[in-house]
Amino acid sequence: MPNRFEYTDEHGRRLRIAPVDLETPDEAPGLWFxxxxxxxxxxPVRVPLTMLEEAIAGQRDMARQAGGLRVELRGQDVTEHLADPATEQQRAETARPASGSLxxxxxxxLTFALDLAADRMANRGDEFTDExxxxxxxxxxLAKGAEA
Structure with a gap:
């Protein structure tokens, strides 16, 4: 399996991404686009690995501007946050309750799963301990929202 990524459009034009073969020990690693x-x-365009995230963020930004990029995470559209880690972190902190809560x-x-577990425990009573x-x-x- 070749160590590269290729995409060919309907007109036969191709985008190939492959690692740069380093010629000297002090040469920075990179990718050829x-x-x-x-x-x-x-x-060919050489993109140093130190610039790769910026190149990817730029591609996502261009896709958003073209109106063709939509990324969902757990049913929420997170497209606008892809290139902004600080905004994404803030969204995650406000969308998720404090650690330990549900x-x-x-x-x-969880209530549904616990009901199933209780039924199974009742049917196999001697397999389960007081613990x-x-x-x-x-x-x-926890399912009822009670604190420990």
């Missing part, structure tokens, strides 16, 4: 016109003409959806799912019962009770408290 090479495009073709569908025939034999190639235009969202409403998580609480509902298991205590763990189930503690998880039920």
């Amino acid at each position: 090479t495009t073709t016109d569908g025939w034999f003409n190639e235009v 969202t409403g959806a998580e609480r509902q799912f 298991d019962d205590a763990a189930l009770a503690r998880l039920r408290q």
Whole structure:
């Protein structure tokens, strides 16, 4: 398997991304971004790895401006935050309750799972210990929103 990425459009034009073969020990590692016109003409651009995130962020920004990029994470559109880690971190902190607490959806799912676990424990009573019962009770408290 070749160590490269290639994309060819419907007209036979190609984008190839491949690692730079380092010729000297002090040479900075990088990637070649090479495009073709569908025939034999190639235009290579060397992108140092130190600039790779900036190059990717630029591509995402161009895709957003073209109206063609939409990225969802857990059902939320996070497209506008892709190139701005500080904004994404702030969104994550405000969207997620403090560590140790559950969202409403998580609480509902946990309650459902605990009901299933309780049924299984009742059907196989002698397989579970008092410690298991205590763990189930503690998880039920979390599901109800009670603090430890």
